Amino acid sequence: MGSPADQFKLAPSDDPLSAFRDEFVIPTFRQMNATAVSAELADQPCTYLCGNSLGLLPKRAKKLVQEELEVWGTRAVEGHFDHPHGRSWMYIADTVHPYFADLVGASESEVACMGTLTANLHLMLNAFYKPTQDRYKILCEAKAFPSDQYAFATQVASRGLDPSDAIIELSPRPGEHTLRTADILSAIARAGPSIALVLLPGVQFYTGQYFAIADITAAARAQGCVCGWDLAHAVGNVPLALHAWGVDFAVWCTYKYLNGGPGAIGGLFVHARHADLPVAQAGWWGHEPATRFDMPPRFQAIRGAQGFQQSNPSVLATAALLGAVRVFRDAGGMERLRARSERLTGYLEALLKASRFYAEPVQAFEKEKEELRVSIITPSNPAERGAQLSLVFLPTGRGIMPRVLKGLEARGVVGDSRKPDVIRLAPAPLYNTFEDVEQAVGVLDEVLGEVEQEG
Amino acid sequence: MGSPADQFKLAPSDDPLSAFRDEFVIPTFRQMNATAVSAELADQPCTYLCGNSLGLLPKRAKKLVQEELEVWGTRAVEGHFDHPHGRSWMYIADTVHPYFADLVGASESEVACMGTLTANLHLMLNAFYKPTQDRYKILCEAKAFPSDQYAFATQVASRGLDPSDAIIELSPRPGEHTLRTADILSAIARAGPSIALVLLPGVQFYTGQYFAIADITAAARAQGCVCGWDLAHAVGNVPLALHAWGVDFAVWCTYKYLNGGPGAIGGLFVHARHADLPVAQAGWWGHEPATRFDMPPRFQAIRGAQGFQQSNPSVLATAALLGAVRVFRDAGGMERLRARSERLTGYLEALLKASRFYAEPVQAFEKEKEELRVSIITPSNPAERGAQLSLVFLPTGRGIMPRVLKGLEARGVVGDSRKPDVIRLAPAPLYNTFEDVEQAVGVLDEVLGEVEQEG
Ligand SMILES: Cc1ncc(COP(=O)(O)O)c(C=O)c1O
Ligand SMILES: Cc1ncc(COP(=O)(O)O)c(C=O)c1O
Numbered sequence: 021m022g023s024p025a026d027q028f029k030l031a032p033s034d035d036p037l038s039a040f041r042d043e044f045v046i047p048t049f050r051q052m053n054a055t056a057v058s059a060e061l062a063d064q065p066c067t068y069l070c071g072n073s074l075g076l077l078p079k080r081a082k083k084l085v086q087e088e089l090e091v092w093g094t095r096a097v098e099g100h101f102d103h104p105h106g107r108s109w110m111y112i113a114d115t116v117h118p119y120f121a122d123l124v125g126a127s128e129s130e131v132a133c134m135g136t137l138t139a140n141l142h143l144m145l146n147a148f149y150k151p152t153q154d155r156y157k158i159l160c161e162a163k164a165f166p167s168d169q170y171a172f173a174t175q176v177a178s179r180g181l182d183p184s185d186a187i188i189e190l191s192p193r194p195g196e197h198t199l200r201t202a203d204i205l206s207a208i209a210r211a212g213p214s215i216a217l218v219l220l221p222g223v224q225f226y227t228g229q230y231f232a233i234a235d236i237t238a239a240a241r242a243q244g245c246v247c248g249w250d251l252a253h254a255v256g257n258v259p260l261a262l263h264a265w266g267v268d269f270a271v272w273c274t275y276k277y278l279n280g281g282p283g284a285i286g287g288l289f290v291h292a293r294h295a296d297l298p299v300a301q302a303g304w305w306g307h308e309p310a311t312r313f314d315m316p317p318r319f320q321a322i323r324g325a326q327g328f329q330q331s332n333p334s335v336l337a338t339a340a341l342l343g344a345v346r347v348f349r350d351a352g353g354m355e356r357l358r359a360r361s362e363r364l365t366g367y368l369e370a371l372l373k374a375s376r377f378y379a380e381p382v383q384a385f386e387k388e389k390e391e392l393r394v395s396i397i398t399p400s401n402p403a404e405r406g407a408q409l410s411l412v413f414l415p416t417g418r419g420i421m422p423r424v425l426k427g428l429e430a431r432g433v434v435g436d437s438r439k440p441d442v443i444r445l446a447p448a449p450l451y452n453t454f455e456d457v458e459q460a461v462g463v464l465d466e467v468l469g470e471v472e473q474e475g
Numbered sequence: 476m477g478s479p480a481d482q483f484k485l486a487p488s489d490d491p492l493s494a495f496r497d498e499f500v501i502p503t504f505r506q507m508n509a510t511a512v513s514a515e516l517a518d519q520p521c522t523y524l525c526g527n528s529l530g531l532l533p534k535r536a537k538k539l540v541q542e543e544l545e546v547w548g549t550r551a552v553e554g555h556f557d558h559p560h561g562r563s564w565m566y567i568a569d570t571v572h573p574y575f576a577d578l579v580g581a582s583e584s585e586v587a588c589m590g591t592l593t594a595n596l597h598l599m600l601n602a603f604y605k606p607t608q609d610r611y612k613i614l615c616e617a618k619a620f621p622s623d624q625y626a627f628a629t630q631v632a633s634r635g636l637d638p639s640d641a642i643i644e645l646s647p648r649p650g651e652h653t654l655r656t657a658d659i660l661s662a663i664a665r666a667g668p669s670i671a672l673v674l675l676p677g678v679q680f681y682t683g684q685y686f687a688i689a690d691i692t693a694a695a696r697a698q699g700c701v702c703g704w705d706l707a708h709a710v711g712n713v714p715l716a717l718h719a720w721g722v723d724f725a726v727w728c729t730y731k732y733l734n735g736g737p738g739a740i741g742g743l744f745v746h747a748r749h750a751d752l753p754v755a756q757a758g759w760w761g762h763e764p765a766t767r768f769d770m771p772p773r774f775q776a777i778r779g780a781q782g783f784q785q786s787n788p789s790v791l792a793t794a795a796l797l798g799a800v801r802v803f804r805d806a807g808g809m810e811r812l813r814a815r816s817e818r819l820t821g822y823l824e825a826l827l828k829a830s831r832f833y834a835e836p837v838q839a840f841e842k843e844k845e846e847l848r849v850s851i852i853t854p855s856n857p858a859e860r861g862a863q864l865s866l867v868f869l870p871t872g873r874g875i876m877p878r879v880l881k882g883l884e885a886r887g888v889v890g891d892s893r894k895p896d897v898i899r900l901a902p903a904p905l906y907n908t909f910e911d912v913e914q915a916v917g918v919l920d921e922v923l924g925e926v927e928q929e930g
Contacts, residue, residue: 045548047551051550077544077547082548089541092737093537094503096523096529096889097529099529100737102508109737112737135594136785136786136787138758138760139594139785146633166770174755175756178601178753178755281790281791282787282789283790283791283792283793284789300629301597302628302629303594304621305622307625314894330591330593331590331592331593331728332591332730334736334739334791336737436552
């Protein structure tokens, strides 16, 4: 097997994707207020492992936004129809659709660049969640992202149903941190005829678990349930094949692995078999473009996902995203990126496991030891996770994590925390390096050493 | 009375607001492809009277967007919490709320900077349109903006109602172009108990009519109806006092008079008396900010309009809008701008009426004459209109309008057209000049003269 480096690290000559780092603006240690970094290093790029939260600025996104400001200033209203860079604002969302199609495994008519994740989730719930007397439940996870939980609760309540009856929440088995696929499948089999909708995350925000989308979707559909996915942490992270997997619908944001910028415009997928599903909350942007500006009184939906568009989209936000997704295509797409991602995350895991502070999750959680330890709650099977590893600091509930986070920040290792005990680190295959991973673990060891000394 | 100039035009020394033109980037004749303009003038600002469609780029919007790109590049995820310009992204929407409050006449908790107009309209319909057996109708105008029509039709249909029964559409009297307030009030009185919702535009997109919001709202509420407003063409155009007028809810876009940029982020108003209205489609951004990032499983809505926020908003779009609305405050607010606006539009009307091609609307439409004419369908009472005048070219249905539009464009007068016969011209009080108005009418006369000659 050899050392972690032997096993995972690519030599520069075997790592053509490493060139894409140049496509991004990477904050320096100084800019990130990494006060513990020596003056000579202060203007070097920091160790940014937070692309699961906010992706870095792609230089092309910046360029395109600046171009759109220029077009606004020089063409004003004419930018909608006659655009110097060929991106007429009337069709600006359409420029993103081919990239979305590639990223999620769909045809262009199955995807739409629009809105924001939670807003799109509600649109999809309005269209797909049709509770009947017998079939009215939503199967989801107990620890779903809160926005999704709020969406489920208010959707159920606004249909006059009781959330405590209508929402089935799946939790990991006692002592475990992630859901077993077999348990999800058996929950579906058990409650099948009462379930209207199965809605799970492609990649779980907290644990980094990559769900078995194909199998779960097939099982849900076999029971007559609709199956939708929140792909916030999956898109741009793992290869997806939503059409082939038969997914009914999916929604995503684009500010994480896709690097679309803070609050970036979102996306949705509607499977081709639902291309004529009635749009329950229509707007002129979902109307056939050929007659959209003639503005006939009767709504004629674009077939497929784009019929759900309501409003003309933010040009600045869409241009930023367009710049960002172009980088994915030039990098050769998700399969290639995933191969590099598995190496980076595998390397991170292997180095963490080699740390004297490492504890196996089982050992760590069955009997909470008194010793200072770091463990990993993300599945160790690479097929069951994306880029992110979720570290938990032990003993839990003792305020270790915030101290570690502070130490990492001071040394310019940027991850993000989830109270009370978790820090998420995600090497992004488009811009992170094997050295970033080494640096992160080296710094973590150093910080844990300090915490240990301070007691 | 004196000449139109005597009556309306302000001397530069009496026109302090004229200084705000410098706040904007105005496309030149050359940039607008105004090919008929002489070479010496080509690099002068064009005659942009299209702020009712897309407002010009405020220099401050450009600056703020560029700053946000910089912050994304230098602070990345930390921009959410610790922002070099004091605009932490977590609270970026809140930076706009005081400006929205001023612009629409509301308290900050009654407004939200979020989403887009049609999306917000649906959120409001989901919350406020609660049809019952007896009270289920929507009263609107027959020629509402199509996106609103599509919204009404699909909302009604998705409640299982028949649009042809549940939607009452008001049309102007035969031979008239705009709705009489008295007719709206009597329609409300007549159908009152069956009307769940009255939804009208503050300023009508096609005719430029400014509706009597206070009186109509009072009449609707007296009948027990909810009263909502589409303020796309009203916000930033006329002073509004939504709270005092008792309006239940309102929605708006910000890319017209507010100059927020193409597809800019939108706004909504919910009257304080509905501050605890249940949010039917909740998301984490509507959750109390103090605990939003702790992400508790139970949704606790922000009281008031901001509880309707679903997702974290586009920072680029919000920053552009923030730059844009700051100009309004520095200009002294809507009352001052409205005074200048009435002069500009009054001047435009007076100069048009002095044209040899002008025809009174009554004369023009009762018996369609053969002669080439321009008329105005916007109310001539300044209190019943905003900045925009809608010109109609006669004889109608003969393809005059597109020829005129082309002539205007070639000479750098930018308006926008509504097929088949209307061109809308809107002097914006923040950046247009009395000379723009003179130029527009002079060019229009010239173009009509050419059309006349060509036959
Ligand atoms: C009166 C009115 N309502 C609604 C809309 C739709 O706007 P959006 O695309 O922002 O939803 C517009 C757009 O111009 C409008 O003028
Ligand atoms: C898994 C997941 N779902 C939903 C959301 C909510 O996103 P938005 O604010 O774009 O609606 C997030 C945001 O981070 C997320 O991670």
